[in-house]
Amino acid sequence: MHEMSAALSIAEIISESVSGKELGNILSVTIDVGLLSNISAESLTFCFDSIKADKPYRSAVLLINKLPVKISCNECGGISTENDYVFRCSICSSDNISVIGGDEFTLNKITIEPQEKTSWVL
Amino acid sequence: MGVITVERKILEKNDVVAAELRAEFRSKNILAVNILSSPGSGKTSLIEKVSRQLDKDIKLSVIIGDVQTDNDARRIAALGIPVVQIITNGACHLEAGLVRDAFRSLKDRTDILIIENVGNLVCPAAFDLGEEYKISVISTTEGDDKPVKYPVAFRNSSVMILNKIDLLPYVNCRPGLMIENARSVNPSLKVFQTSCNTGEGIDELCGWFKDNLK
Numbered sequence: 001m002h003e004m005s006a007a008l009s010i011a012e013i014i015s016e017s018v019s020g021k022e023l024g025n026i027l028s029v030t031i032d033v034g035l036l037s038n039i040s041a042e043s044l045t046f047c048f049d050s051i052k053a054d055k056p057y058r059s060a061v062l063l064i065n066k067l068p069v070k071i072s073c074n075e076c077g078g079i080s081t082e083n084d085y086v087f088r089c090s091i092c093s094s095d096n097i098s099v100i101g102g103d104e105f106t107l108n109k110i111t112i113e114p115q116e117k118t119s120w121v122l
Numbered sequence: 123m124g125v126i127t128v129e130r131k132i133l134e135k136n137d138v139v140a141a142e143l144r145a146e147f148r149s150k151n152i153l154a155v156n157i158l159s160s161p162g163s164g165k166t167s168l169i170e171k172v173s174r175q176l177d178k179d180i181k182l183s184v185i186i187g188d189v190q191t192d193n194d195a196r197r198i199a200a201l202g203i204p205v206v207q208i209i210t211n212g213a214c215h216l217e218a219g220l221v222r223d224a225f226r227s228l229k230d231r232t233d234i235l236i237i238e239n240v241g242n243l244v245c246p247a248a249f250d251l252g253e254e255y256k257i258s259v260i261s262t263t264e265g266d267d268k269p270v271k272y273p274v275a276f277r278n279s280s281v282m283i284l285n286k287i288d289l290l291p292y293v294n295c296r297p298g299l300m301i302e303n304a305r306s307v308n309p310s311l312k313v314f315q316t317s318c319n320t321g322e323g324i325d326e327l328c329g330w331f332k333d334n335l336k
Contacts, residue, residue, distance in 0.1 A: 002215050002245035009132050017128050024124065031132065038248040038274045085273035087307055095309050099277075105132045105248075112124035 006039060006105070007047035013107050014057065024113035026057040034067040034104035035083070041066060065108075070101030136249055139218035143225070143252025147235065151336035154235040156251050158275050159259035160268075161241030164285040166194045167318040168259065168327070169236055173203050175321075175328050176234075180335070183232040185224045187216040187240045194238065204230045215245035218252055233335055243272035255279075255334070260304075261286040262295035269304035276304050281312045281330065288317035 014029060029048075033039050041064045048062045068081040073089035074097060080090040081101075088095045131137060147154045157165050166186070173182050184205040186194045195207035206224040208216060216239050225235070237253060239246040247256075258279040260268050263286060269276040276282065282304050284297055301313050314330065316323035 002213075002248055005213075005215075005217065006132055006248075009135065012135075013128060013130055013132065017126055023126075036274055036277070038244060085270070085277075085307060087277065087309075095306075107128045107130050107132050109128055110126040112126065114124050 001043060003040060003043035004047045007044055007051050010048060010107060011051050011055065014110060017110055026060040026110055027113050028061045028063050028111045030063045030065070030108045030111070032065045032067055032104040032106045032108060034102040035069050035085070036099070036102040037105040039105055067104050068102060069099060072098045072100045074098060133249070136218045139222055140250035140252040143218060143222055144254070147252060147254065152232055152235050153331065153334050153336065154237065154253045155255050155257050156237045156239055156253035157257045157259060158239050158243060158246050158279065159241060160243055160264060163259045163261040163264065164318055165238050165241070165259055166197055168283065168285060168316065169198060169238060170201060171318050171321065171324045172328055172331065173201055175324050176331065180332070181231055181233045182236065183228050183230060183234070184236045184238065185221060186238040187220070189213070189240060204228050204232070210240060213240070214242050215240055215249050216251060217249050221251045234331055243275045247275040247278055255281060257281040257283060259283045259285055260300065262289050262293050262297070266296050266299045267303055269300065269307060273307040276311065277307045279308065279311065281314065283327065284313065284315045286317060287315045287322060288319045
């Protein structure tokens with residue numbers, strides 16, 4: 001359950017991003033999770049939900065973009081994507097490839113309700 | 123609606139520490155490896171065997187992660203090898219900060235640092251520890267399809283050790299298929315077949331360590 005460590009890191013990044021700012025409620029936190037990051041979106045949501053329960057952003061939703069494996073073929077030069085753990089070119093089937101995406105695990109943005117202002121102390 | 127653009131790697135704190143450790147290992151000519159496997163594949167036995175058969179002038183140190191007990195560290199310490207046990211108290215993997223603290227407490231000069239991760243092929247694959255190479259261990263009592271069941275661990279590894287090959291007559295393991303499965307996720311994987319009972323393959327594994335020393 002390494003997703004708990006990851007969810008704690010998300011909470012830390014949220015704190016660092018909003019602390020001391022006059023902002024409305026946090027509506028959502030958007031993250032990218034590549035297939036090769038070995039992070040389970042379901043476990044991560046579960047862990048984030050238990051962490052946020054005693055935070056001012058307890059109603060914030062974790063929005064997860066699941067990203068495929070992105071493959072650049074060293075034989076045919078094609079770029080293809082795979083939603084499974086297949087490490088070959090889907091155009092020419094060569095296994096002489098470079099993985100150029102799929103290990104993403106990034107917090108992209110925090111979406112804030114515009115109206116009410118809360119002074120965040122985290 | 124307001125948006126705060128963040129664009130930060132979620133595990134960046136781990137990655138920063140791992141990058142610092144990697145730079146330190148390289149500057150001190152230390153070959154650091156991170157060994158991953160399921161529980162019971164023989165990681166500690168392999169370290170014991172390698173330590174006995176490595177040339178005596180090559181200095182080895184070990185950091186071991188376990189959920190509980192210092193049993194493994196006591197086995198390694200009994201061989202006179204500097205070792206630090208990390209007890210994770212339930213956590214399923216090691217993180218770079220834990221390895222840094224453990225490494226700081228090792229006082230002896232070392233040529234090879236072996237980090238034995240917590241027995242688990244899922245979580246440890248997500249955390250960079252500053253190692254030069256990951257080594258995945260799989261044993262003949264495990265399923266032939268294990269490499270494709272845990273593809274990220276095998277994809278990220280440079281070496282796979284197929285251990286317990288002395289048991290081949292008694293188990294339904296097809297080593298060729300296991301290796302083929304592993305190479306389907308990682309064609310460049312270097313494979314060793316070993317037995318800690320008979321000692322088969324240990325010399326070849328020691329040779330790999332020697333070849334990769336700075």
